[in-house]
Amino acid sequence: MTFASFIKRHFMTNSSREYLARYNRRFATDAPPGSLVLDAGAGEQQYRPYFSHCNYESADFEMVDKPYAKSTYVCDLGSIPVEDGRFDRIIFNQVQEHLPDPLAVLRELNRVLKPGGKLLCTAPLFYEEHERPFDFYRYTQFAHRHLMERAGFQIDWLEWMEGYFGTLGYQFQGMAQHIPANPVRYLKPSFWPIFFWPFALFVKASAVLLAASFYRLDLAMKITDRGYPKNYALVVTKN
Ligand SMILES: C[S@@+](CC[C@H](N)C(=O)[O-])C[C@H]1O[C@@H](n2cnc3c(N)ncnc32)[C@H](O)[C@@H]1O
Incomplete structure (x- = not known):
């Protein structure tokens, strides 16, 4: 083990991990018991435990060379094999940057969500290339607003996920x-x-x-009035 990896393992608390957990926990707590939840681009399904009071399903295309939890639907998010309005809630964490046609996927997520249903999205503004070659975009707050509104969502709130x-x-x-x-x-x-x-x-x-x-x-002081965030987090509602 190198000096850097020793420090990383024992002392480096990546604040994004903690904020991601907080945002997903809060979104889960707000979901009524028995809600049907879709984890879109679920990967290892690390937020699944927060939704133990809900019915949880997941979708992922499983095309990256990495470990995956067993998906309910192995599919491209542009075409999810379920009926319209199936889900009460969708979590969509760290996936939007991997989509070559994000608007088409947001429209598909809108289709599978019930009217009034809510979606939590987190996506990076500033992050190195990862999950290559499936890495296409980074998102400003204005891109989020533009895409979500065009896909038929209303924005409840949008904020910096971490501080500067x-x-x-x-x-x-x-x-x-x-x-x-x-x-x-x-x-x-x-x-x-x-x-x-x-x-x-x-x-x-x-x-x-x-x-x-x-x-x-x-984690002690989240500064959001200067600099720029690593990720934005937003919750949107289907119109
Ligand atoms: C960075 S990982 C995030 C995984 C998980 N949401 C999380 O936060 O731990 C991105 C995930 O999106 C999936 N993905 C990327 N493009 C996709 C597509 N077009 N259709 C379905 N899944 C996709 C990948 O397989 C990967 O599991």
């Missing part, structure tokens, strides 16, 4: 992970970058501590 310190924590985590530590990397194609190697190591080590600190700070 969460975004900073993520940027420092990226530095800690990606700055090369091996001095040989600094010798090619010319020799002079080797003089920057000690500085790069110092920045890398500092970034580990700064990432851990800013993530913790983000």
Whole structure:
């Protein structure tokens, strides 16, 4: 285990994980017992336990090389094999950026939701490419409003999922992970970058501590009046 992975495992509380859990718990608590819930793009179904008072179903195309929980529907979210108005609630976490045609999927989610039904969406504004090659977009708050309204939803609320310190924590985590530590990397194609190697190591080590600190700070004080969020969270209702 490297120094960075030791610190990450024992000290790095990624504030996004905690905020995602909070938003999903709150959405679940508001769902009446017995509601039929769809987890759209469910992956490992990590929020399923919050919906134990509901009837839970999941849909995922299971095309990424990673572990999946067993989906109720193995399908593209652009075409979910259920009747109109089946679900009372939909959770749609960290999926919208992976869709080549997000409006078509939002219209499909609108179709399968009951009138008056609610959908929780969380999606990144600032995040590195992941689940390649299925990674297409990042979303501003204006894109969310535009797409949701065109798909037939009314926005109940939209807010930053983390505060700016969460975004900073993520940027420092990226530095800690990606700055090369091996001095040989600094010798090619010319020799002079080797003089920057000690500085790069110092920045890398500092970034580990700064990432851990800013993530913790983000959970203690959520700053949303400056900088920019890593993710937006919104709840919408089917008109
Ligand atoms: C970043 S993961 C998020 C998983 C889960 N929602 C969570 O928050 O833990 C994105 C998920 O969306 C699924 N996905 C991406 N594009 C899809 C599509 N067009 N149709 C169905 N599922 C899709 C992927 O298989 C993956 O499980």
